[in-house]
Structure formats: structure tokens, C-alpha cells
Amino acid sequence: MLKGKKVAIFGERDDIAGQAIRNCVEAAGAEVVYETTSCFV
Amino acid sequence: MQNANPVIRETACALAHVPDLVRYGSKPRREIGAGALTAEQLAGSLRSLDDARSYLPNRVFTGELSVDELARFEQPWFKSKESDSVAASPKPFGETVSQDRFYALLRLADVLHPPLFELTSQGHRILHQASVDHFLFDSISMDETRGVNDTAIADEIDSGSALPIESGGKLIGCFRPDNRAEGRGDPNVSAQHLLESLCTKASAGLALMWLLHRSATAPEQIEYIISCGEEACGDRYQRGGGGMAKSVGEMCGCVNASGMDVKNFCAAPASALVAAGALVKAGVYDRVAVVAGGSLAKLGMKLQGFLNAGVPILDDCLASMAFLVTRDDGHSPLLHLERGSVGLAAIGSSTSDEAVYRDLILKPLDAMGLEMTDIDKYATELHNPEIMQFAGSGDVTKKNYRTIAAMAVMSGLIDKAGMPALIERVGMSGFAPTQGHIPSAVPYLGHAARAMRDEKMDRVMFLCKASLFLNRITQLYDGVSFVLERNPGH
Numbered sequence: 010m011l012k013g014k015k016v017a018i019f020g021e022r023d024d025i026a027g028q029a030i031r032n033c034v035e036a037a038g039a040e041v042v043y044e045t046t047s048c049f050v
Numbered sequence: 051m052q053n054a055n056p057v058i059r060e061t062a063c064a065l066a067h068v069p070d071l072v073r074y075g076s077k078p079r080r081e082i083g084a085g086a087l088t089a090e091q092l093a094g095s096l097r098s099l100d101d102a103r104s105y106l107p108n109r110v111f112t113g114e115l116s117v118d119e120l121a122r123f124e125q126p127w128f129k130s131k132e133s134d135s136v137a138a139s140p141k142p143f144g145e146t147v148s149q150d151r152f153y154a155l156l157r158l159a160d161v162l163h164p165p166l167f168e169l170t171s172q173g174h175r176i177l178h179q180a181s182v183d184h185f186l187f188d189s190i191s192m193d194e195t196r197g198v199n200d201t202a203i204a205d206e207i208d209s210g211s212a213l214p215i216e217s218g219g220k221l222i223g224c225f226r227p228d229n230r231a232e233g234r235g236d237p238n239v240s241a242q243h244l245l246e247s248l249c250t251k252a253s254a255g256l257a258l259m260w261l262l263h264r265s266a267t268a269p270e271q272i273e274y275i276i277s278c279g280e281e282a283c284g285d286r287y288q289r290g291g292g293g294m295a296k297s298v299g300e301m302c303g304c305v306n307a308s309g310m311d312v313k314n315f316c317a318a319p320a321s322a323l324v325a326a327g328a329l330v331k332a333g334v335y336d337r338v339a340v341v342a343g344g345s346l347a348k349l350g351m352k353l354q355g356f357l358n359a360g361v362p363i364l365d366d367c368l369a370s371m372a373f374l375v376t377r378d379d380g381h382s383p384l385l386h387l388e389r390g391s392v393g394l395a396a397i398g399s400s401t402s403d404e405a406v407y408r409d410l411i412l413k414p415l416d417a418m419g420l421e422m423t424d425i426d427k428y429a430t431e432l433h434n435p436e437i438m439q440f441a442g443s444g445d446v447t448k449k450n451y452r453t454i455a456a457m458a459v460m461s462g463l464i465d466k467a468g469m470p471a472l473i474e475r476v477g478m479s480g481f482a483p484t485q486g487h488i489p490s491a492v493p494y495l496g497h498a499a500r501a502m503r504d505e506k507m508d509r510v511m512f513l514c515k516a517s518l519f520l521n522r523i524t525q526l527y528d529g530v531s532f533v534l535e536r537n538p539g540h
Contacts, residue, residue: 022517023431023446028401028525046525048517049443050316050433050484 012038020046056330057382057537058323059374060265061496063111064144064256065483066152066344066368067103069096070216074245075349075365087357095353097128097362103146106130107434110481111369113142113496117478127436128364143496144260146367149217150180154187155252159301166226166244167215168206171198173222186259213241228285236286246346250281251294253370254343255301261339261372262302273335275299275309276326278318279343280486298341307339316431316490317516318342319371320530323492324392326375327385338375344368345485352484355440364437369483373495380539383502386532390417393513393531401527407457410513410531418533422458425476425533426507429494430454431515432480447480450513490514495534502536510534 016039020027027046035041072078073092081087102108106127109115123130139145147155153167154177160167169177181187203224206212212224228239237243254277262269277295284291295309312322319342326338349365356363378384386392393410400406415422430450438446454476455469464472482489491512501507516528 022515022527023444023449025403026401026527029403032400032402046517046519046527048520049438049441050431050446050486050489 010037014039015042016040017043018045020044022046022048023050054331054378055384055387056327056375057378057384058495058499058534059376059379059382060261060267061374061499062144062257062260062264062372063113063493063496064253064260064370065102065108065111065146066149066155066253066256066370067099067146067366068149068152068349068368069366070149070218071249071346071368072096072350072353072363072366074213074242074346075351075353076347078350078353079242081353091357092350092353092363095357095363096366097364099146099148101128101362102367105364107436107481108146108367108483109141111483111493112144112146113500116497117481117494120481121479125436126361128362142500143264144257147256148180150176150222151184151187152252152256152368153177153215153217153222154181155256156248159248159252159255159297162228164226164229166228166241166248167223168203168212168226169198169223170200170203170221172200172220173215174198176217176220176222186256186263213245233285238285238289247281247283247294249346249368250279250343251297251301252343253368254279254294254298254341254372257343257370257372258298258302258304258339258341261374265374267337267374269303270306272299272304272307272337272339274326274329274338275304275307276322276338276340277309277311277342278314278322278340278487279311280315280318280345281343294343295341298343299339304339314528314530315516315518315520316487317514317528317530318487319490319492320512320514320532323373323375323385324387324530324532326373327387330375330377331387336377340373340375342371342487344370344488348485352437352441352443355442359440361440364434364440365484367483369485369488371488371492373492378537378539381503381537383499383534384537385534386418388418390414391533393529395527395529397526403453404457404460406529407453410529411454411457411511412461414531414533415511420509420533422461422463425509425511427478427494427498427510428454428476428513429478429491429498429510430513431489432478432482432491432493433484433489434482435480437484438480445480447478451477454513490516498534502534503540505536505540508536
């Protein structure tokens with residue numbers, strides 16, 4: 010589903026971190042063009 | 051007795067209600083600078099000292115209420131009828147000081163000549179009045195008015211070279227940058243940055259004063275101090291160089307102590323407690339104080355949510371904490387420091403929740419021969435949810451408990467249907483002001499020690515997380531966990 014797609018990632022420290030999402034989507038063949046992890050505290 | 055685990059002998063938690071400093075928080079300052087918020091709008095949304103003192107989460111932070119008592123009240127807590135009872139007296143862990151009393155501490159913390167915080171003649175009178183009749187403030191004298199030049203102070207403010215410091219519409223004084231030759235042109239010693247640093251020092255000093263009082267410890271008995279705030283003191287050549295710990299100790303008369311600053315974002319208090327405990331356990335020092343001053347930058351951090359909802363700005367207090375770590379005294383709670391008992395998030399570990407919580411919870415418990423269900427309470431990020439939710443940031447504490455319960459399911463200790471019951475048993479509501487490192491689990495230390503003293507609890511695990519990636523030089527974040535246990539000698 011994600012193969013060849015470009016992905017923008019918005020992660021959150023107290024939920025799912027951006028890096029963890031990146032690992033998943035890259036494993037599914039997507040290209041990460043933007044990644045951030047927010048800390049709301 | 052060397053190589054025995056140390057104890058956390060005493061805890062202090064204090065608040066300073068500083069509505070007129072909210073404008074110097076990062077978010078309000080930027081909003082005012084951009085013209086999106088006026089000083090009048092801000093002033094109209096601030097609450098009174100009585101409201102801050104009687105606010106239920108603040109009363110938990112200072113130990114007047116337990117987390118179980120807080121759970122009995124429905125939100126919104128700021129509207130609770132229980133919040134109508136104003137309580138100004140000292141609380142079990144400390145107190146909520148007034149703005150004027152905090153300004154007196156800020157003046158005491160200022161050691162530069164010429165001073166950073168210059169008082170008007172009116173300011174001298176107000177702060178003198180605020181600092182008398184309080185047992186912690188015996189040594190503070192604000193009645194020296196020699197050399198005061200109100201016109202010069204007004205000129206400095208009007209020219210934009212100094213920040214006005216006000217209290218309820220009255221000009222208390224001005225706060226300057228370092229105007230000496232070595233400070234000129236250095237943005238790291240601007241009035242704003244130095245006000246941040248001095249607020250951290252003054253509030254940490256308040257907590258340390260309370261810690262010494264509560265533990266009946268003379269300042270001279272403290273051998274080492276570790277500061278774990280989020281400030282970055284230093285000038286253009288060594289921004290973030292440190293020196294906070296010794297500054298705070300100097301302010302409180304700890305003449306025999308040295309110290310250092312530990313930096314680890316929100317998890318710094320946990321890292322500092324582990325370091326303090328290790329120093330005691332190794333026999334290097336017998337009495338180590340860990341201090342955490344408040345964060346000026348985070349005042350009003352969530353104000354947009356409050357303004358949109360027509361709610362008073364609830365992030366209006368500088369919070370501070372102090373802990374005394376000593377050798378085993380036979381009754382205070384033990385800090386587990388045997389090999390493997392301190393949880394950490396290794397550099398090479400995965401950042402998935404499962405991996406992080408495995409490192410922080412399961413690995414250390416396994417090293418101690420314990421199961422997750424052997425822990426009576428888990429203290430995690432204890433941010434006051436009322437502040438978080440108005441800003442749309444969700445209940446951070448609740449999110450962490452959901453993950454902890456999921457770990458118990460994955461470990462086969464409970465089934466999925468048992469998650470709510472486990473969260474109910476081992477969890478708690480957040481209650482600490484959103485001051486970064488302050489809410490990170492350790493505000494529960496005093497409550498845990500009290501429960502252990504009353505033999506209502508045996509073990510508490512403290513879980514702290516740190517957003518290292520905010521430094522923009524890594525994608526990593528950190529985690530630290532430790533277990534506190536009822537002293538078998540108690």
C-alpha cells in the first residue's frame with residue numbers, strides 16, 4: 010500500500026515516536042520526506 | 051554501612067504563584083511580540099493567589115491532598131467547590147508562596163554588582179513586608195533603600211534596556227541584562243535569559259530551604275548538591291555551562307557543599323537521584339541534596355487553550371522540588387541501585403513503545419527478581435491533565451498507563467480485559483504543573499514515602515522520559531526508571 014509513496018510523519022513522544030513510524034513505513038517501501046516528533050510537555 | 055542501598059530521607063515541593071511573570075514565559079512573550087495578545091488580555095485571564103493556593107492539583111503537589119483524594123473530584127478542578135477553601139499555611143511538602151515573597155527570593159538570589167534585579171523604593175517596601183513573619187525568611191532584609199533611583203529605573207524600562215517587574219499593577223523594579231563590558235552584546239546574558247536563570251535559582255532555593263527545614267538538617271551538613279533543572283546558564287562561550295547547584299547551595303548557606311548540574315531534559319531529576327544515590331552508596335558523600343528549580347519559559351505555555359475556552363491561565367506557577375539522599379537510616383524508603391535495577395533506554399534500543407517499556411520496566415524488575423504486579427504504584431509523567439487537555443495535548447499520564455498495562459498483557463501477567471483494573475490499581479491522575487522536568491514522576495516521591503511510612507505501600511516504580519531530540523542534534527529520546535521500596539527496618 011505504501012510502496013513508492015512519499016510520507017510525512019508527525020509523531021508524538023507520549024504516543025508513537027516519529028522514528029518508530031519511519032521504521033514501519035520505510036519497511037513497507039515508502040519514502041519519508043518529512044519527519045517530526047512533538048513533545049507537548 | 052557501605053554498599054547498602056541509600057534512602058531518600060526527605061522531599062520538598064514548593065510553588066511560587068507569579069502571575070506577573072507569565073508575560074515572560076516563552077509562548078506569551080512571543081504572542082505579545084507578534085501582536086496576537088495584549089498585556090490587558092493576559093492580565094484579564096490570570097487568577098488570584100487564593101485561587102492558585104486552593105487549586106486541587108496544587109494541593110496535591112504540596113502534599114496537602116493525596117492522589118486518591120484528587121481522584122474523587124470531577125474535573126474541571128478549577129471550578130471545584132473544594133477549591134473555595136483558601137489555605138495559606140505551610141503544607142506537608144512545602145508551600146505556595148506569593149509573588150511578592152518570590153520576588154524577595156529573586157532579589158536574594160541576585161549577587162551581581164550592579165544588581166540584575168533593581169528595586170524601586172516602592173518595591174523595597176512591598177518585598178520587605180512580604181518577607182517578614184516567615185520562618186524561612188529570617189535572613190532576608192529588603193529594607194535597604196540606599197541608592198534607589200526610581201527615575202533611573204523608569205528610564206531603563208522606557209528605553210527597552212531592562213524588563214519591568216510588576217506586582218498587581220505596581221512597579222517593583224526592573225530586571226537588567228549584564229550591562230558590564232563582558233556582557234554587552236551577548237544575547238546569552240540578556241535580561242530575559244538571566245531572568246530565566248535567576249527564577250530557577252530562586253525557586254530551587256525555596257525548595258532547598260524547605261528540604262533543610264523538613265529534614266531538620268543544618269545547611270552546613272549538606273556535602274553535595276545536584277541540580278537538575280532545564281535552564282542553560284552561561285555566556286556566549288559556554289552556554290549551558292552550569293553552576294546552578296552551587297549557586298543554590300550558596301543562597302541557602304550550604305557552605306561545606308560542592309555540586310554539579312545534571313542535564314537530561316525531563317528525566318534529569320531521575321538521573322540526578324540515581325547519581326546522588328550512587329555517590330552515597332559508594333561512600334563518597336553521606337548527604338546529597340538534589341534540587342530542581344522552576345521554568346520561567348514554560349509559564350503560560352498552554353495559554354492559547356485557556357484563552358479560547360475562557361478559562362483562567364492555569365500554568366501560572368513556578369514549581370520546584372528538593373530531595374535529600376542519605377545512607378540507610380533504617381526507616382526512610384530505599385532507593386534500589388543494585389546492578390541492573392535502574393532502567394535505561396540504551397542508545398542502540400528501538401524507539402518503539404514496546405522496546406522502551408521493556409527496557410524501563412521489565413528488565414530492571416527482572417534483575418530484582420520482581421514481576422510487574424509486585425509494584426504497588428507506577429509514577430510516570432504526572433502532568434496536570436486539566437492544563438494539557440485545554441491545549442488539546444491529551445492526558446499524557448493516562449497515555450503512559452495504557453502502555454504500562456499493555457506491557458503487562460504482553461508479558462502474560464493479565465489478559466486484555468484486565469487492563470482497566472490494573473490501571474486503576476497501579477495508576478494515578480497527573481497533578482504537577484507543566485514545568486518540564488518537574489512533573490516527571492518524582493513529585494510522587496513524597497506521597498510514596500508517606501504511604502510507605504504508613505505501611506500502605508511496599509514498592510513504587512518511577513518512570514521518566516526525556517525528549518532529547520529537542521536539542522536538534524539527535525533523534526533519540528531517553529528514559530530512566532528506578533524503584534523505591536519500604537525500608538524493612540521501618
